[in-house]
Amino acid sequence: MIRFECDYTEGAHERIMQQLLKTNEEQTPGYSMDEHCEKARAYIRKACHAENADIHFLVGGTQTNTTIIASILRPHQGAVAAVTGHIAVHETGAIEATGHKVLTLPSDDGKILAEQVKEFYDAHWNDVNHEHMVQPGLVYISHPTENGTTYSKLELEALSKVCRECGLPLVIDGARLGYGLAAKDSELSLADIARLCDVFYIGGTKIGALFGEAVVIINDALKKDFRYFIKQNGGMLAKGRLLGIQFETLFEDGLYYKISKHAVDMAMMIREVFAEKGFSFRYDSTTNQQFPILPNDVLIKLSEKYSYSFWEKVGDTHSAVRFCTSWATKKENVEMLIKDIEAL
Amino acid sequence: MIRFECDYTEGAHERIMQQLLKTNEEQTPGYSMDEHCEKARAYIRKACHAENADIHFLVGGTQTNTTIIASILRPHQGAVAAVTGHIAVHETGAIEATGHKVLTLPSDDGKILAEQVKEFYDAHWNDVNHEHMVQPGLVYISHPTENGTTYSKLELEALSKVCRECGLPLVIDGARLGYGLAAKDSELSLADIARLCDVFYIGGTKIGALFGEAVVIINDALKKDFRYFIKQNGGMLAKGRLLGIQFETLFEDGLYYKISKHAVDMAMMIREVFAEKGFSFRYDSTTNQQFPILPNDVLIKLSEKYSYSFWEKVGDTHSAVRFCTSWATKKENVEMLIKDIEAL
Amino acid sequence: MIRFECDYTEGAHERIMQQLLKTNEEQTPGYSMDEHCEKARAYIRKACHAENADIHFLVGGTQTNTTIIASILRPHQGAVAAVTGHIAVHETGAIEATGHKVLTLPSDDGKILAEQVKEFYDAHWNDVNHEHMVQPGLVYISHPTENGTTYSKLELEALSKVCRECGLPLVIDGARLGYGLAAKDSELSLADIARLCDVFYIGGTKIGALFGEAVVIINDALKKDFRYFIKQNGGMLAKGRLLGIQFETLFEDGLYYKISKHAVDMAMMIREVFAEKGFSFRYDSTTNQQFPILPNDVLIKLSEKYSYSFWEKVGDTHSAVRFCTSWATKKENVEMLIKDIEAL
Amino acid sequence: MIRFECDYTEGAHERIMQQLLKTNEEQTPGYSMDEHCEKARAYIRKACHAENADIHFLVGGTQTNTTIIASILRPHQGAVAAVTGHIAVHETGAIEATGHKVLTLPSDDGKILAEQVKEFYDAHWNDVNHEHMVQPGLVYISHPTENGTTYSKLELEALSKVCRECGLPLVIDGARLGYGLAAKDSELSLADIARLCDVFYIGGTKIGALFGEAVVIINDALKKDFRYFIKQNGGMLAKGRLLGIQFETLFEDGLYYKISKHAVDMAMMIREVFAEKGFSFRYDSTTNQQFPILPNDVLIKLSEKYSYSFWEKVGDTHSAVRFCTSWATKKENVEMLIKDIEAL
CATH class of the missing domain: 3.40.640.10 (Type I PLP-dependent aspartate aminotransferase-like (Major domain))
Structure with missing residues (x-):
């Protein structure tokens, strides 16, 4: 996970x-x-x-x-x-x-x-x-x-x-x-x-x-x-x-600024790929937390490999969720996530 | 007053x-x-x-x-x-x-x-x-x-x-x-x-x-x-x-029931006259508190003789107010109020 | 009582x-x-x-x-x-x-x-x-x-x-x-x-x-x-x-001063008779509460006719108790109490 | 220190x-x-x-x-x-x-x-x-x-x-x-x-x-x-x-027991030397805190090299203080303290 x-x-x-x-x-x-x-x-x-x-x-x-x-x-x-x-x-x-x-x-x-x-x-x-x-x-x-x-x-x-x-x-x-x-x-x-x-x-x-x-x-x-x-x-x-x-x-x-910037950079990469795939966002966040609105079946698929937080239901078929990055987020993990999103 | x-x-x-x-x-x-x-x-x-x-x-x-x-x-x-x-x-x-x-x-x-x-x-x-x-x-x-x-x-x-x-x-x-x-x-x-x-x-x-x-x-x-x-x-x-x-x-x-009933009777008299005059009510109250929505100039007029509670603004020209009766409300006072409302 | x-x-x-x-x-x-x-x-x-x-x-x-x-x-x-x-x-x-x-x-x-x-x-x-x-x-x-x-x-x-x-x-x-x-x-x-x-x-x-x-x-x-x-x-x-x-x-x-004084006067009468009878006091009070230390059998006797508050034990045979007067204390009741104490 | x-x-x-x-x-x-x-x-x-x-x-x-x-x-x-x-x-x-x-x-x-x-x-x-x-x-x-x-x-x-x-x-x-x-x-x-x-x-x-x-x-x-x-x-x-x-x-x-025992062993060494020097203790502690009662001049002397806690005055010339050991206390430090106490 x-x-x-x-x-x-x-x-x-x-x-x-x-x-x-x-x-x-x-x-x-x-x-x-x-x-x-x-x-x-x-x-x-x-x-x-x-x-x-x-x-x-x-x-x-x-x-x-x-x-x-x-x-x-x-x-x-x-x-x-x-x-x-x-x-x-x-x-x-x-x-x-x-x-x-x-x-x-x-x-x-x-x-x-x-x-x-x-x-x-x-x-x-x-x-x-x-x-x-x-x-x-x-x-x-x-x-x-x-x-x-x-x-x-x-x-x-x-x-x-x-x-x-x-x-x-x-x-x-x-x-x-x-x-x-x-x-x-x-x-x-x-x-x-x-x-x-x-x-x-x-x-x-x-x-x-x-x-x-x-x-x-x-x-x-x-x-x-x-x-x-x-x-x-x-x-x-x-x-x-x-x-x-x-x-x-x-x-x-x-160090505080440097590692903060890393987290935001990682979050922006995630944001970008969701946006490119045409997903909208619950909030317009420019920081380390991203709130894409995703189809529930996509979420089930992603949850096999990644953890995220459920935020709220959006209609019967979609949910807003939260993906967080942090100072510790590994770029390789973000890249893997991106690939998996692109492949959806 | x-x-x-x-x-x-x-x-x-x-x-x-x-x-x-x-x-x-x-x-x-x-x-x-x-x-x-x-x-x-x-x-x-x-x-x-x-x-x-x-x-x-x-x-x-x-x-x-x-x-x-x-x-x-x-x-x-x-x-x-x-x-x-x-x-x-x-x-x-x-x-x-x-x-x-x-x-x-x-x-x-x-x-x-x-x-x-x-x-x-x-x-x-x-x-x-x-x-x-x-x-x-x-x-x-x-x-x-x-x-x-x-x-x-x-x-x-x-x-x-x-x-x-x-x-x-x-x-x-x-x-x-x-x-x-x-x-x-x-x-x-x-x-x-x-x-x-x-x-x-x-x-x-x-x-x-x-x-x-x-x-x-x-x-x-x-x-x-x-x-x-x-x-x-x-x-x-x-x-x-x-x-x-x-x-x-x-x-x-x-005694408790009897004097409660008196208050409600008095309130219903007040309610009726407001309704008859075509005023609407903020809440549909069947008890001793009545919440008519009245034109502000009417309220100013009434306030010369009667006290009531301001409840909330309704648009620029009207306000919802509260008229309370109680066990102690005198029928003669209610009748006077009714006359003054009818005369508006 | x-x-x-x-x-x-x-x-x-x-x-x-x-x-x-x-x-x-x-x-x-x-x-x-x-x-x-x-x-x-x-x-x-x-x-x-x-x-x-x-x-x-x-x-x-x-x-x-x-x-x-x-x-x-x-x-x-x-x-x-x-x-x-x-x-x-x-x-x-x-x-x-x-x-x-x-x-x-x-x-x-x-x-x-x-x-x-x-x-x-x-x-x-x-x-x-x-x-x-x-x-x-x-x-x-x-x-x-x-x-x-x-x-x-x-x-x-x-x-x-x-x-x-x-x-x-x-x-x-x-x-x-x-x-x-x-x-x-x-x-x-x-x-x-x-x-x-x-x-x-x-x-x-x-x-x-x-x-x-x-x-x-x-x-x-x-x-x-x-x-x-x-x-x-x-x-x-x-x-x-x-x-x-x-x-x-x-x-x-x-009025406040006048009725306060009455209570204190009544208390002093009670104090005096206890003192005269040779009883000592738990506290040296000059106000409306008096705390005589009395033999327990005396207390039982008094309690047939008068209420007082138990304060604390004093040895095995005595107790400190509280007698209160107030603005409402009737002189006749105090006099009766005094007589009963004197008669002990 | x-x-x-x-x-x-x-x-x-x-x-x-x-x-x-x-x-x-x-x-x-x-x-x-x-x-x-x-x-x-x-x-x-x-x-x-x-x-x-x-x-x-x-x-x-x-x-x-x-x-x-x-x-x-x-x-x-x-x-x-x-x-x-x-x-x-x-x-x-x-x-x-x-x-x-x-x-x-x-x-x-x-x-x-x-x-x-x-x-x-x-x-x-x-x-x-x-x-x-x-x-x-x-x-x-x-x-x-x-x-x-x-x-x-x-x-x-x-x-x-x-x-x-x-x-x-x-x-x-x-x-x-x-x-x-x-x-x-x-x-x-x-x-x-x-x-x-x-x-x-x-x-x-x-x-x-x-x-x-x-x-x-x-x-x-x-x-x-x-x-x-x-x-x-x-x-x-x-x-x-x-x-x-x-x-x-x-x-x-x-590990918890082992390091606890170490602290108590160290404390007992300190206790012993104070006792041997004829000092008494504020509390009879068998654990890692020791409370010797020491002359104030001795305390001033010790404080050049060691920290301890002041506990309470004992008369004009003495004080009860606290010496604590812990899992981390080094035996060499205790031995040094002991030597310094013995040398008093």
Whole structure:
């Protein structure tokens, strides 16, 4: 079975594995107070053009979203998100478990736009019963989204402006951030992301690391006591240096970008062959996740050799599915897949 | 100003006031352990044909919904409700504050149907990622709904059947239950309600009492330790006898039904005159809340003398509004309103 | 049975009952937005010499404590309280249910002192692992305490000073505040209370009202969005005017003080006779709760005619019990009790 | 600096590192649904003589405690623990953040005994106000404790018996379980642990792994939906195979026991030299943590070369400190420390 079902089917990039091995016997303080973490923080600050940012390392995405959001909201506030957002759908209610409602906005492609946020915000405050409703307290987006789509610079700037006008911190889930930055049509740099939001994170789990997400807190008002939140939410890794070593490796010389680009290149090859064969796509993704709409018999055929994720039914005869590439995707496997598609 | 904006603009029915006065100097144990509460419980059990039901008294609706739902769900479960449901919209996230997501189903009239619940339940369990999603843990409906609509016996029986098949307790918010039972087209008795759901409550606040909701727990499995939940959720009234005395008065000889009927009669008079004048309605309500769609200039005119609730815009020139009657609505006021509408 | 078991065995002061009756048919807006609440707020502000205070009305004590504390703390913070404090022991974990630990300090008489708070605060911040521990976020005391004891002016000023130095809001549970102010040895006025703390509440449930607690927020930083918290915690009474009418009556001409004094006078009579008979007391209370230590056979004898609360065993032959008086205690009943004690 | 401050200063055992490297390019399903996890589960079931146990893998201790406890308790229940227990002191209120109180029992050595639990349980249920108090819902202990002490077989059997009689699930925090099993005076096997409790976990983080805790659910009633809880609490590692591979390695041929024994041997060497020098110990630990009470000047001297943890002041001139060994402790370092102590 060749796996395209998700972007976390392998271990870590070999340079990370080597670095973990090399440092294995070092004795360091725990809880990310070691020198590897310090170095990784410095690399990330530099990459973000954000010398004053606070950088923290957590283990996984759900934990990171929960920790960030719980640290920002007061109890009567909720997180505004796309109805398809990860926190709205795929975290087993982790946000609600911290006491907060996810306030969903409609979205067909996974994105939410500045006007939607403004309209929702105004609707809340103009309602005479607003005290009986959850107050919008922050805006959460993913870049790229769950559907592989990305925000244009104009879109993100508009969203950022509205959020600042409304006093709503903008939080960006960057579990696949590298793949968004590496998209052919990407207009956003890491520094743009840092400039336009209040808190974001750089995903390691899906891009080269065994695990790990690097939280970047830009807004000074949101920095206080964040380590308490990490601990309370179970994200304070005893051997925190493992996170430091991994992000150090990813950011010391641009490995993160390079392997992200590889994944996107592989995804574009897959996209192209599906397009050439005349298949349409559920979402217009320029990143590592591709969502072709395929006849069910074709899918059965492909599943003998390849894994993919079922996304949704499209009529009685077709289904939208997801093919993921990653930093680890082997070109030979993509070429084999392409041949098999061409041969359909 | 004559108030039709909601159904809690006055104090309590005079018989309740007299009873509170008469018993005022009695010394009783606290926390609803007194004889008035015991009598009220007996009356309610009898009215529900539910001799084994546990009856508890709480102060208000949000508190009651929260307490019931928190007592039933495990942390990874959510409450299935109409997207317009009170717990989904108008409780400032009280359910989420106890850690639970409200899982919303689309609804235009405030009701959710058996098929919707079944489909949602199946979709959850058929999803390969169901462990990453909030598990449906109970079904919450209001009868009548927020929109004044009611469930037919067939609808409620079907819903009850699906809930039992799926192992989902059915919870009925009866903040306006009396008005639902008194509707002309009502096919449901209190005993039907008790027979078809697992937990429900009988609203006093909006029907004759100063405040108070009587929770009726039918399902034995949901009875355990409920008083702990009342206390934890701030609903354990020190002078619990106040609740007992009120429900005793409402249920000793059918006062609850009689005053509910009065409110519905008044509402039907208002409905009729709006209909006669050719106005349409946002919802087809047979209970004490009426939702006419009126020209904005008419509304401005009416607001000089009457209060009502704005519901939503209908195009640029009209609005849907809510006129509420209650047990306390004076016929003379309704007649005055009718005259003023006829004179439009 | 003549009841001395607690201070909530009767209904409300007759003037409150009359006022509820008189206003019963008035139509008012809901949720404490009515004129009675406004008047009550004005009276209370004046009584507190706190013209800028925000005043809110809630139903009961547990709900009020939870709402205040949840509105102040961030998720990683806890409430510092006496180990015997109401929030630590008798609220079925309502504070924990909002996500916060109660950080307890030892106390034999129900009070905590400035030095204890300072020491606890310093211990937290001096611990290298403080991020692994709950951060002290506010200080909660009761005046009078659960044990009937009161803070001297010196003690409260010292506590207030330490709290302000440490940035810890001081919250005073005043469920029995009137009885504390009416104590013979009381050095504190309502204005002192307001001056020395950040948030407190004036208990109505135990002092003349059917129910109701008036929250006074002095610290501007803690005022924001408090009504959302009331709603979320189930304390937003639909017929909020009931709270307004009661506090209006209690504070328009000093009724609150007068009836508090009555209770304390009655308690002192009871205290005196126990003392004269040579019995000692578990706590040195100058307020409406008295805690004599009595032989178990005496207690059995008394229980034929009077109710009291068991407090704790004292050796094999004696028990500490609680006799409560209240605004409603009849002098004739106290005199009868005294005679019966004298006759022992 | 030679580190004895804690037992997580290095990476992982070399065999684990080799195994991670060897499997790095394998493609596996996510979320611990892979074959490595399956194998690890089989090894652990066998080691526990518990063929029907459910085994789950989580990342760290705080997360594991929180997940287990949240999965067991109803909202009005609390976890009974030693006042020094990890969940009571060092998890930044993670348990409270899930809504539950930690109900603490006094303990000088970190253990709680059967009689204490029974007495606490009886006191709750015999209190007339028990509904106003948090109900004991489970018992949490650590073996070995935070203080390095261990339960004897008699003690654990008695505790287990009381818990079963009271209907309180017994949860054992085994973050350092291997070191407890390897203690010279240990009378308990992994199978005994499994037999006597309802849920426990086998710590990997502190014993050979990069990270990871293996939860063993013995009690059938506590198995349902546990994976939802893992996800909600942020413990569902995307590349779950990392946990499987590590526990597979630790348990395929007894590596876990072997390296645990090494740590205890090293600790005994340190203990002996301190004892020989006439120093006393804060706790009588037979495991990998040793708590000598040393003169402050000696500590300053030692800190030039060695790290240790400050535990508590003992008078003005001495302090109790903690020296930890681990699976990774080098004998040469211990010998150097011993020489330096002897030379004092």
